[in-house]
Amino acid sequence: MRVISFDSVVTTVAGLCGQAACILPDDVLAALHTSRQKESGELALDFFDQYIRNAELAKNEQLPLCQDTGFAVFFAEMGADVKLDKGTLYEAVNEGVRQGYLKFFLRKSIVADPLFDRKNTRDNTPCILHLKQVPGEQLKLTLAPKGGGSENMSALKMLKPSDGRQGVVDFVVDSVVKAGGNPCPPTVVGVGIGGTMEYAAFMAKKALLRKIGEPSADPRYADLEAEILQKINASGVGSQGLGGDITSLAVHIEYHPCHLASLPVAVNLNCHAARHAEVIL
Amino acid sequence: MKYKLTTPFDEKLIRSLHAGDKVELSGTVYTGRDAAHKRLVALLDAGEKLPVDLDGQAIYFVGPCPPPPGRPIGSAGPTTSGRMDAYSPRLIAECALRAMIGKGDRAENVKSAMKEYGCVYFAATGGAGALIANSIVAAEVVAFEDLGPEAIYKLELRDLPLVVAIDAEGNSLY
Numbered sequence: 418m419r420v421i422s423f424d425s426v427v428t429t430v431a432g433l434c435g436q437a438a439c440i441l442p443d444d445v446l447a448a449l450h451t452s453r454q455k456e457s458g459e460l461a462l463d464f465f466d467q468y469i470r471n472a473e474l475a476k477n478e479q480l481p482l483c484q485d486t487g488f489a490v491f492f493a494e495m496g497a498d499v500k501l502d503k504g505t506l507y508e509a510v511n512e513g514v515r516q517g518y519l520k521f522f523l524r525k526s527i528v529a530d531p532l533f534d535r536k537n538t539r540d541n542t543p544c545i546l547h548l549k550q551v552p553g554e555q556l557k558l559t560l561a562p563k564g565g566g567s568e569n570m571s572a573l574k575m576l577k578p579s580d581g582r583q584g585v586v587d588f589v590v591d592s593v594v595k596a597g598g599n600p601c602p603p604t605v606v607g608v609g610i611g612g613t614m615e616y617a618a619f620m621a622k623k624a625l626l627r628k629i630g631e632p633s634a635d636p637r638y639a640d641l642e643a644e645i646l647q648k649i650n651a652s653g654v655g656s657q658g659l660g661g662d663i664t665s666l667a668v669h670i671e672y673h674p675c676h677l678a679s680l681p682v683a684v685n686l687n688c689h690a691a692r693h694a695e696v697i698l
Numbered sequence: 699m700k701y702k703l704t705t706p707f708d709e710k711l712i713r714s715l716h717a718g719d720k721v722e723l724s725g726t727v728y729t730g731r732d733a734a735h736k737r738l739v740a741l742l743d744a745g746e747k748l749p750v751d752l753d754g755q756a757i758y759f760v761g762p763c764p765p766p767p768g769r770p771i772g773s774a775g776p777t778t779s780g781r782m783d784a785y786s787p788r789l790i791a792e793c794a795l796r797a798m799i800g801k802g803d804r805a806e807n808v809k810s811a812m813k814e815y816g817c818v819y820f821a822a823t824g825g826a827g828a829l830i831a832n833s834i835v836a837a838e839v840v841a842f843e844d845l846g847p848e849a850i851y852k853l854e855l856r857d858l859p860l861v862v863a864i865d866a867e868g869n870s871l872y
Binding site for chain 1: 718720733760761762763764765766769772773774775777778780801802803821823824825826827828829831832845846847848859861863871872
């Protein structure tokens with residue numbers, strides 16, 4: 418059994434918070450460059466130039482790409498043959514978030530109670546931690562800070578199995594078009610199909626982590642991704658919702674077995690500053 | 699058209715702007731998100747004086763990051779304006795607010811107040827918070843400090859790039 422120190426998880430997570438907030442992943446930057454070539458709208462071209470300059474500036478000056486440094490959402494894969502020297506992974510990750518958001522001057526965006534007093538916790542905790550046990554003795558941590566503007570445009574629907582492929586296309590396209598300029602398009606569209614209600618939502622979020630433009634391994638789903646993307650971009654919503662050829666950079670679908678009575682579909686959006694960072698301990 | 703503008707605004711200038719115009723904005727603006735707007739409207743309801751004078755001014759819907767050493771402010775891009783739809787018409791009608799800066803479409807009640815009293819809605823570039831921070835030369839909290847990132851800041855802008863998304867005639871790019 419390999420032992421990882423609690424403190425090393427804390428330090429690593431703190432660094433990950435700064436990295437994810439300030440450095441746009443290479444695949445996202447490449448997608449912005451590629452999409453700019455396909456754009457013809459005058460305002461939209463201006464916006465693409467601003468996104469690219471923003472990414473350069475954020476990296477060079479260590480400034481967050483977006484002031485909404487988000488809810489710290491972690492996907493952890495913990496080997497069955499690894500353990501911490503003390504405490505729990507949840508405690509270590511939260512301590513890392515607390516330290517990282519302070520150290521890197523990130524915005525604290527979490528309120529303790531959602532409905533009544535809505536008081537800011539002042540250190541951006543608690544985080545959300547999705548923990549999965551896997552074989553081996555490694556600990557892999559992926560952080561996807563999630564902004565409120567794009568998260569608020571999420572959608573979930575329990576379709577009838579008879580709604581089929583067309584039902585999925587219509588629901589996803591409609592959700593993205595209705596979101597308009599709110600989620601800061603061009604967006605990355607995460608879609609979860611199947612599972613249960615909450616698992617479809619989980620898959621939609623996880624789909625956002627895939628390298629941009631990498632199609633689904635299943636050709637049927639890859640084809641579906643391409644069709645949905647084409648329909649979204651034909652809508653003309655465009656960059657910032659102010660018109661243009663590119664409303665979304667990519668559509669990523671994850672799927673899972675589901676109940677014979679159900680066809681759950683969830684949509685989760687990331688803005689063009691599609692942040693994520695990962696580390697293996 | 700392209701304009702370089704400085705706050706405060708008069709009604710005539712605001713009514714001369716058209717949806718699609720590009721603007722580089724300088725001068726003082728105040729920040730405000732939903733929590734601050736809720737308090738401003740509560741003060742209006744109570745007949746009390748607001749902590750900031752909005753006459754001829756612009757409100758920027760933003761909750762900035764804390765300033766790193768040597769900078770006046772951290773990243774500071776726009777938040778979704780729709781959350782302010784419930785409050786904006788009151789500020790336009792009762793305080794002569796002349797401009798709002800944010801992202802995303804506005805509700806019909808906001809557009810009618812903009813038409814009736816003379817107010818424009820500028821779109822700032824959502825998700826470009828670092829770039830926008832470079833157009834902010836000074837920042838200080840002037841009200842509701844307890845709200846943290848949602849407090850009202852007084853910002854000094856220099857050439858912040860904006861687009862007139864909805865003008866005072868009700869024309870909209872959305």
